[in-house]
Amino acid sequence: MRNCLAVAMLLFIYACGGSQSIPQWKDTAARQLENYKINFLADKEDATEPHFAKAKNAISSNNDLQLLATVYLTKYALHTAVLEDFDDSDFIRIDKLEPNAANRAYYDLLKGNISQIDETKLKPTYRKLLQLMKDKNLSAAVREIASIDDPLSRLISCGIWVKYMPYDENILRLAIDTAARDGWRRPLWAYLNKLQKYYLDRQETAKAENIKERLDLLKK
Amino acid sequence: MSREFKVGLFIVCTTIAVLLALLYLSSEKGFFANVYTFTLSSKSGDGFTDGMPVVFSGFKIGQVSELELNEKGLVLIKIKIPQRHMKWIKADSTFILYRPLIGAARIVVTTNNLDSAPMPPRKIADVEIVNDINDLIKIVQPLIEKITQIAENLERISKKVDKMADKTDEQLYGKEGTLPQVNKILKNIINKLEKLDTTVDNINKISKDTSEGTKDFRMLRSDIDDAVNAMDKVVIKLDELISSKKNPEFEVP
Numbered sequence: 073m074r075n076c077l078a079v080a081m082l083l084f085i086y087a088c089g090g091s092q093s094i095p096q097w098k099d100t101a102a103r104q105l106e107n108y109k110i111n112f113l114a115d116k117e118d119a120t121e122p123h124f125a126k127a128k129n130a131i132s133s134n135n136d137l138q139l140l141a142t143v144y145l146t147k148y149a150l151h152t153a154v155l156e157d158f159d160d161s162d163f164i165r166i167d168k169l170e171p172n173a174a175n176r177a178y179y180d181l182l183k184g185n186i187s188q189i190d191e192t193k194l195k196p197t198y199r200k201l202l203q204l205m206k207d208k209n210l211s212a213a214v215r216e217i218a219s220i221d222d223p224l225s226r227l228i229s230c231g232i233w234v235k236y237m238p239y240d241e242n243i244l245r246l247a248i249d250t251a252a253r254d255g256w257r258r259p260l261w262a263y264l265n266k267l268q269k270y271y272l273d274r275q276e277t278a279k280a281e282n283i284k285e286r287l288d289l290l291k292k
Numbered sequence: 293m294s295r296e297f298k299v300g301l302f303i304v305c306t307t308i309a310v311l312l313a314l315l316y317l318s319s320e321k322g323f324f325a326n327v328y329t330f331t332l333s334s335k336s337g338d339g340f341t342d343g344m345p346v347v348f349s350g351f352k353i354g355q356v357s358e359l360e361l362n363e364k365g366l367v368l369i370k371i372k373i374p375q376r377h378m379k380w381i382k383a384d385s386t387f388i389l390y391r392p393l394i395g396a397a398r399i400v401v402t403t404n405n406l407d408s409a410p411m412p413p414r415k416i417a418d419v420e421i422v423n424d425i426n427d428l429i430k431i432v433q434p435l436i437e438k439i440t441q442i443a444e445n446l447e448r449i450s451k452k453v454d455k456m457a458d459k460t461d462e463q464l465y466g467k468e469g470t471l472p473q474v475n476k477i478l479k480n481i482i483n484k485l486e487k488l489d490t491t492v493d494n495i496n497k498i499s500k501d502t503s504e505g506t507k508d509f510r511m512l513r514s515d516i517d518d519a520v521n522a523m524d525k526v527v528i529k530l531d532e533l534i535s536s537k538k539n540p541e542f543e544v545p
Contacts, residue, residue, distance in 0.1 A: 094539055101540075102447075150545075
């Protein structure tokens, strides 16, 4: 028994000391990509692009095109989350050179090409959403999106739906609440603007005016 | 000798003395010397002014007398050089507009071969422009980026130190605990930053000589690079000690 305890203790000590150092490029890339996401969502325009460039440079030094594609797709996903269009030329070049089914499925989802997506290759978080997009089931989609744990994935789902499918007030409010909870100004303003336009299109001028007033106050 | 005569003699002598002094000063200042005019050209008139000095080896040998725009849109700069300084202006002389960070702008004449033929009066030489301010901005911009990196790294270090609160006392204060090792590392950072501090102080030399100052900036940049790299290593070392960092995974959000 005593021997067992001693061995267990030795194993524990060995496990504690066995942490491997992380390669610098990986550490830099992960940190810069995280900073890029934070600054992008917080609408810090000046700080956004330098972080993306640094993350891209760090990843490039590893000669892994799939990782580089991940960085670009992250950028496209963020633009989708805030209802903006994106320049996909870099990903297309990577995809031609080194195709990857999972990356392609994610890209097609962000572009709204739902008929081309291989569901099995898609990230599990978005599989149900894809099915609901095919069924054009908005109310179920709102429930499904609300059940996504990660707020960024939730916003991306909202962005995909609002950009390519008929939407309603509920999905816009879900996106607004998600953005507001984390203090993400860029998506918050994007969805508030969308909601204002939604009310204007439906001649609900009082509600539209209310949102405009709110936006003016928030941006002041 | 009458009093009137004496007063008259005094006035005449004084006037002659004053005139001689004026003549002497004027001739010394080159008032009677022949002055030659040369024409230089530049694509832009930025930085040129009437009266701007023309210097050779740091000595003023002439000045800009006139600026005009020709039919082709080129700026023509007329410089006046007195006879006694003509020996410095040769056919192969180059003219540079030097705009230092501190001090007045000037046209610098450089002549490699003083035995070469004199510059023909009708030749229109080009003026090159050396701009310390723009050069400096080019050097300083990356510096600011590096300093931001240092601030980021310091923030990361403070977060790491915060995370040490999760450790037990033994892990923290023991002989081989984290804290004594972190202490050693932090001392190392302080040394690096002290070195940086000295270099920043050296920038004061810029006011004495701009080109020397530019060298200082290059030194500062290399020191900042050192500090950034050192702090990167420190953060990695702290990660190893605290063992709280997982290998990052890259996946789409």
